[in-house]
Amino acid sequence: MLILALDTAQADCAACLFDTTNDVVLARTVETIGKGHAERLMAVIDETLRQAGRAPSGFDRIAVNVGPGSFTGVRVGVSTARALALATRTECVGVSSLSSLGFQARELAKGRAVMATIDARRGEAYAQVFGGADGEALTEPSAYAYEALDGLMRRHDALAFGTGASVAGLEVAGDVTHIEIETIARIGAVARPQGPVSPLYLRAPDARPQAGFAVARR
Missing domain, CATH: 3.30.420.200 (Nucleotidyltransferase; domain 5)
Incomplete structure (x- = not known):
């Protein structure tokens, strides 16, 4: 199975194509941009599929980071994943940060x-x-x-x-702060689809969402 993984929940605008059969990442694109995910995500996806030599619908499942994270970033990722899933008739699963x-x-x-x-x-x-x-x-x-x-x-x-x-001043057991896009793919490969993917918000937003990326809250 080929997994297209997407992550826009934090500073990265990232995508990768992961082959579960051979346990290998076929292609990845990661841009650390902080803001502006809505303007860059489709280009990142296109570049990832181009690297892998795949068609725009050349994957079997989409896995997307649903947060928690940047309110706007999460909405961009989830909205894009849902639109792609609908356009390509592909199942979509959410993976939390x-x-x-x-x-x-x-x-x-x-x-x-x-x-x-x-x-x-x-x-x-x-x-x-x-x-x-x-x-x-x-x-x-x-x-x-x-x-x-x-x-x-x-x-x-x-x-x-x-x-x-x-x-918070606690002793941390290791430097695990950055989510690797491959992790989204690996978790998404074994996740069970549970209906439409939705953002995982754990508190009210700090800012208003960008226009054009409205997704119903849980």
Whole structure:
């Protein structure tokens, strides 16, 4: 199966084409732009498919980062993924930023539970705890005050990873702060489609969304 993975939830505007049969990335394009994902995403997708020598519909599934992250960035990614899925009659699955960080941290955790965090600013962090052995979610993704992260970590005897824990002054167990586009593809390859993909928002937006990228909230 060929997975087209998309990520616009943070600074990167990224896409990759992943071959699950041979466990190999056929092509990837990553632009670290901070803003302006709406203007660049389709060009990034086109370049990725061009590198892989595939047609515009040359994939079997789309996997997209649904957040939490930049409010506008997440909306751009989800809207584009949904439009592509409709146009190419391809199934689409959502992958969260926190599950992606948790996936990347498991190797460093060596069997311990993992608390994945992302700095949400305004005194808060997004966080979720995952089992170290199988990666099963032990908590729901939520926004926490910085001072609440230590208690969450201790309740689950977890190791802390990510920018939220670092900003909150907790000891982090490894440098796992950047989501690799391949991670979105690998998680998306085994995810079960559950209807239309929607952004994962854990608090109200800091800014108004860009016009033309309206997606219904959960």
